[in-house]
Amino acid sequence: MKKLMALALACLMVLLASCGGGKTAGDPLADKDVADMSFEEMKQAARGTTVTFYGWGGDELLNQWLDDVFAPRMKEKYDITMERVPMDIDQVLSQLSGEIQAGEQDGSIDMIWINGENFQSAKENGMLYGPFADRLPSFQDYIDVSSEDVTLDFAYPIEGYEAPYGKAQMVLIADTAVTPDLPHDTDELMQFVKDHPGKVTYPALPDFTGSVFVRNVIYDICGYEQFLDMEPDKQTVKAAIEPALEYLRQLNPYLWNEGRTFPESSTAVDNMFADGELVLNMTYEAYSPTVKIENGTYTPTTQTFQFDKGTIGNTNFMAIAANSGNKAGAMVAINEMMTPEVQADRYRVLKVLPVVDYEKLSDGQKAAFDAVELGAGSIPQDELLAKRLPEMPAELVPVIEQIWLEEVVGK
Amino acid sequence: MRRKRIWSGALLTAGAAVILLPMLVMLVWVFTERWAWPALWPQTFSLRAVREVLHRTGQLAGVLASSVGISLAVAALSVLIGLMTARAIVLYDFPGRGAAVFFTSLPLMVPVTVFAMGVQVTFIRLGLNNTVHGVIIAHLLYSLPYAVYLLTDGTRALGVGLEEQARVLGASGLCAFRKVTLPLLTPVLLAAFSMAYIVSFSQYFLTLLLGGGQVKTFTMVMVPYLQGGERNIASVYSAIFLAVTFLLLVLFEKLARRWMRHGGGNFYG
Numbered sequence: 001m002k003k004l005m006a007l008a009l010a011c012l013m014v015l016l017a018s019c020g021g022g023k024t025a026g027d028p029l030a031d032k033d034v035a036d037m038s039f040e041e042m043k044q045a046a047r048g049t050t051v052t053f054y055g056w057g058g059d060e061l062l063n064q065w066l067d068d069v070f071a072p073r074m075k076e077k078y079d080i081t082m083e084r085v086p087m088d089i090d091q092v093l094s095q096l097s098g099e100i101q102a103g104e105q106d107g108s109i110d111m112i113w114i115n116g117e118n119f120q121s122a123k124e125n126g127m128l129y130g131p132f133a134d135r136l137p138s139f140q141d142y143i144d145v146s147s148e149d150v151t152l153d154f155a156y157p158i159e160g161y162e163a164p165y166g167k168a169q170m171v172l173i174a175d176t177a178v179t180p181d182l183p184h185d186t187d188e189l190m191q192f193v194k195d196h197p198g199k200v201t202y203p204a205l206p207d208f209t210g211s212v213f214v215r216n217v218i219y220d221i222c223g224y225e226q227f228l229d230m231e232p233d234k235q236t237v238k239a240a241i242e243p244a245l246e247y248l249r250q251l252n253p254y255l256w257n258e259g260r261t262f263p264e265s266s267t268a269v270d271n272m273f274a275d276g277e278l279v280l281n282m283t284y285e286a287y288s289p290t291v292k293i294e295n296g297t298y299t300p301t302t303q304t305f306q307f308d309k310g311t312i313g314n315t316n317f318m319a320i321a322a323n324s325g326n327k328a329g330a331m332v333a334i335n336e337m338m339t340p341e342v343q344a345d346r347y348r349v350l351k352v353l354p355v356v357d358y359e360k361l362s363d364g365q366k367a368a369f370d371a372v373e374l375g376a377g378s379i380p381q382d383e384l385l386a387k388r389l390p391e392m393p394a395e396l397v398p399v400i401e402q403i404w405l406e407e408v409v410g411k
Numbered sequence: 412m413r414r415k416r417i418w419s420g421a422l423l424t425a426g427a428a429v430i431l432l433p434m435l436v437m438l439v440w441v442f443t444e445r446w447a448w449p450a451l452w453p454q455t456f457s458l459r460a461v462r463e464v465l466h467r468t469g470q471l472a473g474v475l476a477s478s479v480g481i482s483l484a485v486a487a488l489s490v491l492i493g494l495m496t497a498r499a500i501v502l503y504d505f506p507g508r509g510a511a512v513f514f515t516s517l518p519l520m521v522p523v524t525v526f527a528m529g530v531q532v533t534f535i536r537l538g539l540n541n542t543v544h545g546v547i548i549a550h551l552l553y554s555l556p557y558a559v560y561l562l563t564d565g566t567r568a569l570g571v572g573l574e575e576q577a578r579v580l581g582a583s584g585l586c587a588f589r590k591v592t593l594p595l596l597t598p599v600l601l602a603a604f605s606m607a608y609i610v611s612f613s614q615y616f617l618t619l620l621l622g623g624g625q626v627k628t629f630t631m632v633m634v635p636y637l638q639g640g641e642r643n644i645a646s647v648y649s650a651i652f653l654a655v656t657f658l659l660l661v662l663f664e665k666l667a668r669r670w671m672r673h674g675g676g677n678f679y680g
Binding site for chain 1: 444445446447448449455457459463466528531532535536540541619620623624625631632635636638639640641642644
């Protein structure tokens with residue numbers, strides 16, 4: 001008994017002793033100072049500190065890149081320790097709102113990977129720090145600051161509260177050995193689905209990818225221009241998208257499980273496609289299928305493709321928590337993420353569409369991007385971007401998701 | 412009689428198959444890149460997942476150590492508090508006993524997510540958020556009910572007869588508890604300790620929210636891969652999870668046996 005007690009006590013002591021070092025050392029400079037600092041001063045202030053980066057952690061390739069390439073780079077160049085915290089955005093925002101409610105000044109969250117309606121709600125609830133983007137040299141030097149990919153996030157004005165991280169664009173995926181004829185509009189898609197009954201579906205909304213697929217169907221049938229300044233009023237939206245709703249309802253009887261239910265996430269659909277249970281897949285990360293072909297998850301005959309009228313693209317961003325304990329460090333890290341070298345490396349390793357403006361780069365920098373081989377199954381970048389459609393206003397997204405639940409599922 | 416034996420044998424086999432088959436499939440997935448319908452066997456094997464996890468050995472060792480440490484502390488505290496609570500509930504009558512029984516089981520009725528969101532703000536005010544001891548306290552609340560249940564039943568089944576006998580023969584209260592009750596309760600203590608350990612070790616949401624991502628436990632690293640649909644990497648992590656839990660439970664049992672034999676089991680001698 002004594003031994004057991006001693007063991008338990010020893011455990012406790014070790015743990016209590018280790019508690020002290022758990023918290024990130026906050027920057028001693030107050031917020032007001034950060035607001036007045038030049039970028040050089042920020043670098044100085046951030047030296048020796050830790051920056052936490054909160055975001056989705058389900059992509060191992062990205063995790064490794066952040067840990068093995070970006071973190072050592074930050075350590076070496078600026079003596080900043082990067083700490084990646086894998087967490088879904090809902091949980092990040094819930095933790096952040098908890099900390100802010102409780103009046104925590106030296107918050108644990110510094111950088112956040114965010115976009116769309118999450119950004120809008122976080123910004124409107126005062127949970128983000130800013131404006132900061134235009135204070136970063138990389139943002140000024142390499143990014144087309146007037147392009148709508150950078151000024152608007154789902155048609156919501158960013159106003160310097162986010163800096164671009166990477167571009168995404170929806171593409172469809174199919175195995176040409178299984179389905180040689182790929183659908184290039186919604187009419188062809190209807191025929192495609194009828195030819196492969198029970199083997200096509202899409203992730204249940206509000207999954208990001210399922211949601212963008214439905215919006216893409218809406219664009220193909222109803223056009224996209226009318227949505228860009230539409231009021232987020234349920235009746236208005238419903239009237240505008242009624243033809244697309246009718247189309248989706250007609251699709252239902254031929255879908256997986258006859259459209260009575262839909263897979264809960266894009267990752268589930270992805271696995272079902274890899275398993276041959278489905279013949280059509282879709283992703284926001286236009287070039288990620290290439291990586292999966294190389295890994296052997298997908299067959300070598302897998303091909304990505306778009307609708308002729310185009311597919312929806314958006315940008316994902318980095319923001320800073322309003323109560324971040326290390327805003328200077330976060331800004332230095334975000335600045336580094338937007339440099340051509342880092343963006344080119346992300347393009348090469350992760351196949352993420354870069355956010356830098358090609359025209360603003362030097363010849364040497366351009367060469368780094370030109371040298372990237374996109375690999376099997378991919379759509380050339382100029383073709384992909386030529387068929388890039390803008391996102392709808394962020395407020396319309398939850399409205400459409402609600403209407404889909406009421407009017408499409410099981411109907 | 413024989414028919415009964417066949418039935419129980421079949422049931423046992425079916426039960427084992429239900430548990431073991433998915434585990435076997437999981438072990439195959441560790442090395443699988445592509446396993447498409449309708450093939451019975453994977454088309455593409457690869458060591459990618461194993462390599463990617465091995466690549467993180469250093470980081471993983473640290474996370475595992477802190478995770479096991481947290482869970483051991485939670486289990487030890489659960490047994491300590493649980494035993495005291497159980498003895499109070501079974502052996503003593505005091506006003507509010509019914510309420511005490513009710514409140515100890517309350518965490519089983521409130522969903523973790525609801526509890527975690529509610530307690531987060533309180534923890535931040537108390538400065539307990541994002542700390543190891545905060546996470547231990549939170550885990551404790553969820554593992555205590557199991558410990559209390561098990562130990563209450565154990566204490567009730569044991570009764571006070573033997574302990575009173577020892578007192579009559581001149582042992583002090585502490586001595587009687589130590590030499591008589593504790594050894595007899597060891598199997599139940601072991602069960603409570605293991606249960607509390609497992610509850611703590613597999614806790615995800617509580618750790619995530621109250622540890623704020625700063626307190627890293629094994630599930631914090633593992634769950635994103637489960638959610639992200641990276642099946643082979645998730646399988647590697649699950650295999651590690653199983654192996655570590657299994658080894659530790661065997662170790663607990665060994666230690667408890669040894670202590671029963673050498674420590675206090677000699678009250679007849």
